[in-house]
Amino acid sequence: MAGGRGALIVLEGMDRAGKSTQSRRLVQALQAAGHRADLLRFPERSTEIGRLIGAYLQRERELDDHAVHLLFAANRWEHVTSMKEKLRQGITLVVDRYAFSGVAFTSAKENFCLEWCKQADAGLPKPDLILFLQLSPEEAAARGNFGSERYENSPFQEKVLQSFRHLMKEKTLNWKTMDASKSIEDLHNEIKTVAEKTMQEVKDKPLGELWK
Numbered sequence: 616m617a618g619g620r621g622a623l624i625v626l627e628g629m630d631r632a633g634k635s636t637q638s639r640r641l642v643q644a645l646q647a648a649g650h651r652a653d654l655l656r657f658p659e660r661s662t663e664i665g666r667l668i669g670a671y672l673q674r675e676r677e678l679d680d681h682a683v684h685l686l687f688a689a690n691r692w693e694h695v696t697s698m699k700e701k702l703r704q705g706i707t708l709v710v711d712r713y714a715f716s717g718v719a720f721t722s723a724k725e726n727f728c729l730e731w732c733k734q735a736d737a738g739l740p741k742p743d744l745i746l747f748l749q750l751s752p753e754e755a756a757a758r759g760n761f762g763s764e765r766y767e768n769s770p771f772q773e774k775v776l777q778s779f780r781h782l783m784k785e786k787t788l789n790w791k792t793m794d795a796s797k798s799i800e801d802l803h804n805e806i807k808t809v810a811e812k813t814m815q816e817v818k819d820k821p822l823g824e825l826w827k
């Protein structure tokens with residue numbers, strides 16, 4: 616294709632690291648620079664599966680830990696066809712959380728191993744770039760209190776961080792750690808630079824499959 620494919624760029628990181636703000640800013644900046652770019656987020660709470668996940672997170676309903684893990688993965692799978700089509704058309708996708716949050720959060724629970732958690736997402740479109748917005752628990756705390764959703768407490772978040780650290784050791788994935796303690800503007804400029812470089816590098820390369 617003339618212009619090549621779009622890039623799949625994922626933002627991950629702990630609560631309050633600025634993933635949503637930075638994802639939005641990145642899409643706006645890419646569009647302003649003349650690129651085609653779309654914003655996605657997981658969980659995507661607007662679908663039937665997403666509403667179930669939303670109710671679970673807001674503690675309106677209980678679900679088995681295995682079942683909810685598979686629902687989070689299913690919520691990604693239900694978007695794969697449209698994601699692939701957009702990437703093929705040259706649209707870059709900026710994704711606020713992806714399978715790495717899926718694995719990090721479930722494997723932070725008792726009796727879940729990383730390998731079992733990864734299976735449900737194996738074969739998803741493989742991100743060309745994963746930006747990990749790194750912020751210490753102290754700095755995160757200084758940005759305000761946790762909300763009232765499930766998982767929003769420090770002991771659990773500590774375990775999630777350990778799981779992310781394991782996942783980041785995988786050298787077949789293009790992880791880049793970003794210092795999220797910087798100002799919104801400085802962090803944005805750094806993210807935009809690496810994103811544009813990645814878009815250029817992957818435009819003529821095939822899209823990969825995650826964990827396969």
Ligand code: 2DT
Binds near residue numbers: 714721
């Ligand atoms: P937000 O606050 O970003 O809406 O996330 N989570 C997320 C999982 O447990 N598994 C997943 O696969 C994903 C994508 C992280 C809501 C919470 O859902 C968690 C926080």
Ligand code: MG
Binds near residue numbers: 630764
């Ligand atoms: Mg949240």
